[in-house]
Amino acid sequence: xxxxxxxxxxxxxxxxxxxxxxxxxxxxxxxxxxxxxxxxxxxxxxxxxxxxxxxxxxxxxxxxxxxxxxxxxxxxxxxxxxxxxxxxxxxxxxxxxxxxxxxxxxxxxxxxxxxxxxxxxxxxxxxx
Numbered sequence: 001x002x003x004x005x006x007x008x009x010x011x012x013x014x015x016x017x018x019x020x021x022x023x024x025x026x027x028x029x030x031x032x033x034x035x036x037x038x039x040x041x042x043x044x045x046x047x048x049x050x051x052x053x054x055x056x057x058x059x060x061x062x063x064x065x066x067x068x069x070x071x072x073x074x075x076x077x078x079x080x081x082x083x084x085x086x087x088x089x090x091x092x093x094x095x096x097x098x099x100x101x102x103x104x105x106x107x108x109x110x111x112x113x114x115x116x117x118x119x120x121x122x123x124x125x126x127x128x
Contacts, residue, residue, distance in 0.1 A: 005038040006076045015051040016082040030056040034077040036072045067092040069102045
């Protein structure tokens with residue numbers, strides 16, 4: 001059975017979507033892809049580590065991006081910004097404070113996942 005993620009728009013993304021009212025339906029359709037494919041976006045790096053970017057094109061309007069945080073533990077994709085590719089990553093950087101707690105949670109979970117599992121203890125066996 002496939003797990004469906006909840007897609008939520010944070011306040012900044014809600015404002016972005018209002019500004020895209022002419023193509024709102026197409027944008028929402030593109031974003032809902034994340035329900036079934038939450039890892040469809042690519043990982044961003046450096047000071048945007050932990051954020052993913054979904055790339056999509058709206059016919060007649062060009063390339064767009066949606067920046068989001070995928071929280072596997074909660075099965076959610078929290079979208080923090082939506083907009084055209086031009087100057088998009090500057091917009092995302094300006095909204096980092098809004099998702100700091102989410103990012104900390106995601107980065108901690110990724111680090112925990114990548115830690116090697118310990119086998120037994122490292123101390124010497126007890127002598128009888």
